[in-house]
Amino acid sequence: MTLNVAVMPKNTARHLARYRDDWHHLAEHQEGYMSGADAHHELRRAAWEEFERIGFPVHRRGNELWKYTDLRQVDRIDFRFGDWDRHVDLARIAELVPMPEEWSNLVFVNGSLEHSSGDAPLTRIQACDWVGELADYRSNGFVALATAFLRIRGGSYLQFDRPREYVRPVHIIHVIDGSVGGPIVDNPRVAVEMGDGSRATLIESHVSLTDDVHMTLPVVEIKMGEGAELSHYRYQDNSEKSFHFATTRVLQEANSNYRSTSFSVGSDIGRNDVFTHLVGEYAESTLHGVYLTTNRQHQDNEISTTHAAPHCTSDQYYKGVLSGRSRAVFSGKITVERGAQKTDANQKDLNLLLSHGAEVDTKPSLEIYADDVKCAHGATAGHVDEDTLFYLQSRGVDYHTAQAMLIRGFAAEILSEFEDNELHAFLENQLDELMPALQAASDTIGTA
């Protein structure tokens, strides 16, 4: 008796030969990029072989994970991996992201650490012996490709190993400078080890110095020890011509508390794939985010939590503002495994659609195998409330201002969770700067 198993369509990468050349070239000739001798080379090789086998998930039929995201244009582009020359201009980078002195700032340009300040407990990724343990390169072409090209010099391994609070937020800034030539790929890798009882704040920023086509494949793996607490803020504002496929994997031991808050505005196609695995009792996982899209942008949020132990709490809450002909996807999943009793899980995705032509696809799903649980989910979509708009107008607020107020108010709920004052002020400012573009591409509702 054979049981039916979903047949995964075979995918390929159009420029597989080119990636293969790059891979062999870098492995054999660029000792500074990757070395055949270092501890991670077997992982690279295995990931490369996997990528050769599965390529990019271009064929979506029957592939639930990529149902709403078309990758054909990504596959068409002849991206290059390499060890590029860099012209680091810190002043320009400081215009793109906040870098206050109170933070530990780590600036990576095209994958190499170019500047650091503060006292982040940072070592090279090479020193981490569990890279790839959480982010499985199998079954995901982007993780496979990123892992195959794992750099020696790039990457961050952060060890918050003391049971204390690390007061200074660690800010990892990944900058892409496309002026070095051809469409380039960057694959920043981060491994975070939160020791038992440690507390820290991590800020992860992704920005582009040039407005051209490039691709970023960040892979972040986080191990949360017992009672550890991490606030993870994520800011993504890559070039609007770029592609951003991010993977975050978190393993949570008992009583740990992981809070992720993301703000995504950049890239042509952006994907934020987060998975938290609650393996210890009383662990808490909070995954919140706001995405703002306009023009023809596409933002895909793949947010998943698995409860493998009892008494855990999880909360997924995403909000989207869509304008122009943009499209956003929320694919949330909560799995409660057999025996994970007393689970309390929430999942919500709310969307503000500002224009005809914009599209939101939301799929908040639950998979539950335990009976003594509380799980709820919800989703909404619609334009700004016409009555509220009218109310504001009747009080003398002009249409444009009123609409902006409502958009700001909608996003504010998530924005307020960026608790660092400096970061919060910066993001509010980003929202204000984006507002004209959002509004220009919006429909008029009621009377303007």
Add this chain to the structure above:
Amino acid sequence: MTTQDRLTISRESKLDDAGYKWGFSTDVEMELAPKGLSPDIVRLISEKKDEPDWMLEWRLKAFEYWSKLQREDAEPRWAKLRYPDIDYQDIYYYAAPKSFDDAPKSLDEVDPEMLETFDKLGIPLHERERLAGVAVDAVFDSVSVATTYADQLEERGIIFCSFTEAVQNHPELVQKYLGSVVPYTDNFFAALNSAVFSDGSFAYVPPGVRCPIELMTYFRINTEGSGQFERTLIVADEGAYVSYLEGCTAPIRRTSQLHAAVVELVALDRGEIKYSTIQNWYPGTKDGQGGVYNFVTKRGITERDAKISWTQVETGSAITWKYPSVILRGDNSVGEFYSVALANNYQQADTGTKMIHIGKNTKSTIVSKGISAGHGENTYRGGVKILPGAENATNHTQCDSLLVGDQCGAHTVPYIEVRNPTARLEHEASTSKVSDEQLFYLMSRGISEEDAHHMIITGWSRNVIKELPFEFALEAGQLLKVSLEGAVG
């Protein structure tokens, strides 16, 4: 080509029937076509029914399409269901009570044993049951055996008959609407059904007519190893109204039986169709042996100001794969879906609905209640699609799951696709168990634990049950109780 394998079905050996009281089988002489599927079988079915050429051609096209899907291994596997591969060549595609070779003119000519079967089912086929006020079309192993009240309905211009009769007597209507909602290219099981469907019900309500009684079809699979492939087509013409009931049962069989039906509803301008189902196919034994594999495609189209409402109580079948849907094509049209699905023992249900909003001001409501018990797996899978032209469309979805015991599963997979900013969409869902406080309260009043559970579950399902016509609502409540027996305590 001639039929072979004439045989008499005898009573089944005793199986653990998990309290399934509709599990008797009937000794009726059956006429069976050889097992397996081929163009010849399709031709045989068509010939048996004395069908016109266009009908045969349609079937053959469907067969060809299905064969193509079969070759491409395109049998859908995305549902959260696990079952052994189905051997489509090991199924009887045509099983008919033999005594109908010379079609009965009236109920007097109907095999008494069959009449008894329907009596056992509580289906009023006799004239004396006229007071029941329900017109019934009884389908036995895919063949319609009797339709009551046909004359009275005819006076109002309402057509209610078996599909076979409709093809003979109203070919223009059948040709116009058959496949208009569910084309044979729709999916694997719809293609299979289109090729081999043997009978089903047809109803047509003319413009402005409100059908005064409920129309009802009762389906029963009897022959072992046979598939049931019936097809239902209901058309409410402009301003017409009809309420339609469907009930299903099957005898207890050790092997699994395949049921792949297609239901098409057409509600023209201002038309309204209310479609209620109590699905109680044999669910298999307590340890998951046998049971009906239920793969059903149900869909309706609403034109301007029309309304289609699906209500279903799903307690039977080992495997349920069913998504009654509405394509809201006309402006201001309404689609509704109310469902209670229960999966006990080793039952698996993957069911839900699709609401596709095309017209302006279209409105849809989804209320789904899933109950999982024993080792049951219950999945709500729903789609709400708002197309760009659907100005001011609204949808409200509520889907709740209840888990009884810690070995079952409850899953919710909604797909919400919005392409118009004026749409208003809300989706809410919750998962819970029967609360200890409520149980304690009832038990402190002297109510047994089992009754208390039943009361709470019935109350929890009330929003759906109340949408059923009265007689059906009573049956549904009883069915839930029987189906849950043994799951509590």
